[in-house]
Amino acid sequence: MAQKTVLVVYAHQSSASFNSAVRDVTVQELTQQGYRVIVSDLYTMNFKASATQDDIIGDLKNPELFKYGEETMHAWKEGRLSDDIVAEQCKVMEAELVIFQFPMYWFSVPAIMKGWMDRVLTQGFAFSLKNMYDKGVFKDKKAMLTFSTAATQKMFQPDGINGDINITLWPLQNGTLHFCGFQVLAPQIFWSPAHCPPGVRTAMLQGWQSRLKGLLAEKPLTFAPSELFDLSFQGGFSLWPKVKAEWESQSYGITTGHHLGKLLPPDNQTKAPPADDNQDKAS
Ligand SMILES: Cc1cc2nc3c(=O)[nH]c(=O)nc-3n(C[C@H](O)[C@H](O)[C@H](O)COP(=O)(O)OP(=O)(O)OC[C@H]3O[C@@H](n4cnc5c(N)ncnc54)[C@H](O)[C@@H]3O)c2cc1C
Numbered sequence: 001m002a003q004k005t006v007l008v009v010y011a012h013q014s015s016a017s018f019n020s021a022v023r024d025v026t027v028q029e030l031t032q033q034g035y036r037v038i039v040s041d042l043y044t045m046n047f048k049a050s051a052t053q054d055d056i057i058g059d060l061k062n063p064e065l066f067k068y069g070e071e072t073m074h075a076w077k078e079g080r081l082s083d084d085i086v087a088e089q090c091k092v093m094e095a096e097l098v099i100f101q102f103p104m105y106w107f108s109v110p111a112i113m114k115g116w117m118d119r120v121l122t123q124g125f126a127f128s129l130k131n132m133y134d135k136g137v138f139k140d141k142k143a144m145l146t147f148s149t150a151a152t153q154k155m156f157q158p159d160g161i162n163g164d165i166n167i168t169l170w171p172l173q174n175g176t177l178h179f180c181g182f183q184v185l186a187p188q189i190f191w192s193p194a195h196c197p198p199g200v201r202t203a204m205l206q207g208w209q210s211r212l213k214g215l216l217a218e219k220p221l222t223f224a225p226s227e228l229f230d231l232s233f234q235g236g237f238s239l240w241p242k243v244k245a246e247w248e249s250q251s252y253g254i255t256t257g258h259h260l261g262k263l264l265p266p267d268n269q270t271k272a273p274p275a276d277d278n279q280d281k282a283s
Pocket of ligand 1: 012016017018019020021102103104105106107108147148149150151193194195198201202205
């Protein structure tokens with residue numbers, strides 16, 4: 001059987017950091033399980049974060065009005081994307097699972113990782129209007145976020161100062177990963193490693209190592225399946241009226257984003273639902 005590949009897209013500047021230790025655990029554990037693990041160490045690679053016309057080899061289709069999305073789509077089709085983008089796209093193609101490992105910056109990923117997303121997940125390669133969400137290009141692949149924070153878990157509760165972590169994670173997990181089709185595994189969050197005793201940090205790393213043992217078999221998070229939506233311009237890509245009416249009687253919204261003015265489904269972006277959960281009718 002062919003060896004399976006995991007890609008770790010990694011963003012931390014220091015090899016002495018907690019994030020570096022997490023990455024090492026990932027590589028060691030998955031390698032031991034027989035996976036081929038590729039690490040894209042973005043700072044070491046000096047990965048270019050800005051989406052510019054340098055990413056396209058040859059003439060632009062419309063030099064008067066540069067449109068990054070359209071130009072990179074044409075360049076992808078014609079094999080004219082810059083080498084660093086193509087190299088990352090090849091790694092994604094090979095991977096069964098893509099892990100994004102980073103310290104949280106401003107409720108999101110560091111700029112260098114956002115640049116990887118902007119530049120590597122180009123139209124055509126990673127998505128199209130026909131191929132998005134559960135019909136997405138990468139629907140047979142998995143992806144997940146593993147990240148550290150300065151904040152404690154309590155600060156990211158619905159009544160904590162930062163608000164609900166499920167809302168924080170929605171743009172990255174739904175808007176980027178699931179939009180490209182990935183089945184998104186529950187995030188691995190290392191709460192405040194810089195402000196806890198060494199023993200707690202060791203326990204966090206051990207917890208991650210034991211999760212890695214069954215990671216590839218985990219059930220993904222729940223997102224709204226595209227069949228719930230009228231995917232036409234006339235229909236506005238909105239929920240079918242019938243579906244909306246059906247959800248009227250539910251106490252909870254469909255997902256964190258599709259809350260329909262109701263209570264947010266608990267832990268929608270942080271935990272996979274149990275097998276018999278009502279949410280299970282979502283993808
Ligand atoms: C621009 C910016 C924006 C930010 N925005 C946010 C935000 O929105 N929300 C938020 O919560 N935080 C935010 N932060 C904080 C940031 O997320 C944290 O500082 C970061 O997550 C801490 O992770 P680290 O790997 O850098 O920790 P480190 O500081 O590198 O490590 C923490 C501790 O772990 C120790 N350690 C290293 N290796 C091991 C090991 N093998 N075993 C045990 N211990 C080890 C280190 O020695 C250190 O004592 C932001 C920071 C910046 C710079």
